[in-house]
Amino acid sequence: MSSEKKNKMPLGGIINKGGTCEDYDTGGWRKFRPILDKEKCIDCLICWAMCPDSAIIVEDGKMVGFNLDHCKGCGICDVECPDKVKAIAMIDEKVAKKG
Amino acid sequence: MASSAKKLKDQVGLTGNSAVALAMKQINPDVCPAYPITPSTAVIETFSDYFANGEVDTEFITVESEHSAMSACVGASAAGARVMTATSSQGLALMWEVLYIASGMRFPIVMATVNRALSSPINIHCDHSDSMGARDSGWIQIYSETVQEAYDNMFQAIRIAEDKRVLTPAMVCMDGFITSHAIENLTLATDAEVKGFVGDYTPEHSLLDTDNPVTMGAMTMPDSYMNFKFEQSNAIAGAKEVVVEIGKEYGKLTGREYGLLDCYNLEDADVAIVVLSSAAGTTKAAVDELRKEGKKVGVLRPRLYRPFPHQEIAEALKGIGAVCVLDRADSMSGFGGPLFTDIRSALYGIENAPLVMGRIFGLGGRDFNVANAKEVFEETFKALEAGKIEKTTGYITI
Incomplete structure (x- = not known):
């Protein structure tokens, strides 16, 4: 019975505040990891605009890397990186993990 | 007047x-x-x-x-x-x-x-x-x-x-x-x-x-x-x-109070019909006629069906000899209607549980009149006299 009493859930499945997806790690879903070649990157920030998970890290207007806690490895950044630039490549997550 | x-x-x-x-x-x-x-x-x-x-x-x-x-x-x-x-x-x-x-x-x-x-x-x-x-x-x-x-x-x-x-x-x-x-x-x-x-x-x-x-x-x-x-x-x-x-x-x-169940002449009843909605009115008329003949019959009309007041229903039907549950819907399970299976389940394992049978009636507006209700009471009495249900589920007025 004790297990029935704890963990009171919010009524009707509501999420009672905003921005909670930041606490939810979706990086574990990733099969392919984006890799940045900073020498090719022109900081156009198209990847930042297109990323569905806000996982492109930008500092002082420069693309500096990926938030791998939230990047699901969809590869949109790779596709959207301009053809003349191609600074992003997707590599196998298992290979990336081995380093 | x-x-x-x-x-x-x-x-x-x-x-x-x-x-x-x-x-x-x-x-x-x-x-x-x-x-x-x-x-x-x-x-x-x-x-x-x-x-x-x-x-x-x-x-x-x-x-x-x-x-x-x-x-x-x-x-x-x-x-x-x-x-x-x-x-x-x-x-x-x-x-x-x-x-x-x-x-x-x-x-x-x-x-x-x-x-x-x-x-x-x-x-x-x-x-x-x-x-x-x-x-x-x-x-x-x-x-x-x-x-x-x-x-x-x-x-x-x-x-x-x-x-x-x-x-x-x-x-x-x-x-x-x-x-x-x-x-x-x-x-x-x-x-x-x-x-x-x-x-x-x-x-x-x-x-x-x-x-x-x-x-x-x-x-x-x-x-x-x-x-x-x-x-x-x-x-x-x-x-x-x-x-x-x-x-x-x-x-x-x-001045009009409502509860979970509407019990009509149940207290001393030998047999009872359980039925929802308007058909309960028809059944009450049958009860009035049969009571005049000295037959102890009653009606239980659950007003609340979901949630299912199973304890109150068991309490109301306890001690009655035999009960027929009338369903105005068929579960197509080969085992009667939904009210029947719920009522029978509510009565399982209680002391002095009545015999329970289920009958489907009134589908698609098929008439259910006082004579039909009396026939159901009659069949339920037969089960009580025999001490067992011949046919647990079935249709009436077919």
Whole structure:
């Protein structure tokens, strides 16, 4: 019975505040990891605009890397990186993990 | 005679549909999304007149299907509105998916359900196939015997559904044509009485409350879905006490008190019929005739069917020799109707449990008259005398 009493859930499945997806790690879903070649990157920030998970890290207007806690490895950044630039490549997550 | 004449003087004659529409007008809900369907059409037709004449403050939304009607109910309820609608038969069937969303999101929507058969074959007349198909959808179900009760149940349903302990949608059922289209005399509540009784609705959360933003309808994973269902299950089970409480309060206001069950001559009964809605009235007439012949018969009419008041039913039927449960819907399980299996289950393992059999009646508007009820009593007596049920489930008037 004790297990029935704890963990009171919010009524009707509501999420009672905003921005909670930041606490939810979706990086574990990733099969392919984006890799940045900073020498090719022109900081156009198209990847930042297109990323569905806000996982492109930008500092002082420069693309500096990926938030791998939230990047699901969809590869949109790779596709959207301009053809003349191609600074992003997707590599196998298992290979990336081995380093 | 004098007192009954005075009683009638304060009454009006209305069809079930008109009475329910009038109740909706008196409740004056914030939003009413609706799509008309026989035999509940007149509820919406009459209510749309009230709307067109400026007699309600309701946002009346005409939609393209019942799926849309219930979806709009869910949307309006998410915005924090008090929401009502009405439907029947195929309309309720088309709402099926959204019924579960309304109950899971704990929106206290109130719907008048005018019971009608389901296709196929197509039929517009009364049976309970439609609402019985929704019996596991997490909606409270109250079945009304008369026009008066359908009218009274609408106000109580608002209070029950919106009670903070419950927060679960409710449907008020009445029999298509038999109750919805027949004019009966009834006593109305005044607008002020209704206003005082139903009060204002304050939603727990509202999507329009931008100072307190919430997300509704979010995905849940195996680590939480079951907990939500557990809480929903407890909430609807707890509605039973609230139904009794509100029924008493309504009784104080109007003199017409309602409980979970309507027991008619059950206390000393040797045999009894269990039946929902208008057919209980017919069965009571049979009871009166048989009682004159010295036969100890009675009727149990569950008013509340979901949540199922199993303990109270077991208590009411305990000690009776034999019981026949009449279902106006077939579960197509090869084992009778839904009311039969629920009642039989409620009686299992109790002391002095009656013999129980189930019979299907009245599908698609098939007549069920006093003579039919007497035949059922006769067959039930035979089971009692034999000490066993020959045929556990079956059809009558076929």
